Amino acid sequence: MDIATLVGIVSAFALVIISIMMGGGLGLFVNIPSLMIVVGGTLGATMVNYPLADVLGVFKVVKNVFFTKVWSTQEVVDRFVDFANKSRREGILALESEVANLDDDFMVKGLQLTIDGMEPESIREILETEIEYLEERHKSGAEILTTMATFFPAMGMIGTLIGLVQMLATMDDPSTIGPSMAVALLTTFYGAVAANLVCLPMAGKLKKRSQEETLVKEMIISGIVSVANGENPRVIEQKLHSFVPPTARESRFD
Missing domain, CATH: 1.20.5 (Single alpha-helices involved in coiled-coils or other helix-helix interfaces)
Known part of the structure; x- marks a missing residue:
């Protein structure tokens, strides 16, 4: 959480x-009519703008705003230093036992390809393709939320116009002016709240999550390729530290 x-x-x-x-x-x-205009109108416009599968998929992506499990950069560095040490001592096949203890599918896939003897550059190509499509999925989720943030105030404005028309059309009956004005003003209020307190902040958080996850996965690729090439653990650590701010670097070899 x-x-x-x-x-x-x-x-x-x-x-x-x-x-x-x-x-x-x-x-x-x-005000129920105002909610119907803003929420219903926004969902309808979003489904016109995007395929239904993408709109429904955004709800799965949104959970990343609240629940996420991303390795820290230092954990990645330490893990690959350990992999390199074990690989140099016992051989690359010794990493088979490490795969069973990992809960990161991306790292497991990379290590398994290494154990299977695939060429390092081929491993890099496969994993980079996976990152590319991961970024595309995250980008799509953030884009849909940003689009909804545009539609919410627009639907609020439509509701305002509806309320004003109703009010002007019934000016001879003072009892109808209040409800009509409520629809006119509350739709704008609902649209502004939904856009600025929900959609835009969530879209921003998803973009940040995507950047963090991509960074960690790029570190994993670099580490896996280095292990596959049989590089020295100290060299691997220095390579992976290039992804980390200098103030956050902790060396195992000092």
Whole structure:
């Protein structure tokens, strides 16, 4: 669970709700027609803009905003130094026992290809292709959320226009002015909240998650290719440290 994301969303909505409660009551800001226009209109427009499978898939991608398990860069460095030491002492086939203890499918795939005797550059090509399509999937999820963030305020504006038309059309009946204005203003409010407190922050977090995951996977590729080439553990550590900021580097050979 990503605490920053959870705290950010909860605190943002809590402050908005508290401000509403201090100014009157929460019931004043609940309007079903406005919600139908904003939420229904946005989902409909998004499904027109993207294939249904992509729209449904974004909900699976969104879980990465809250739940993610990415290796730290230092863990990757330490793990490949250990792999290199074992490989040089006992041979590349000795890494077979390490594969069973790993829970990272990408690293397992790379190590298994190495154990199977595939050429290092062929291993790099296969793993880099996998990263490329991983980035594409993450990019698609963030793009859909960004598009929804565009549609939400637009649907809010449409709802505002609907409310204003209803109000102007019934000016002779004062009892209808209030409900019509509520639809007019609350749709804009709902659209702004959904776009700026949900969609845009989540899209930004997904982009950040993608960058972090890509960095770790690129480190894994470099480590696997180095192990496959039989390089010295110290050299491998230095190679992998090039991915890490100088202040975060911890050497096993000092």
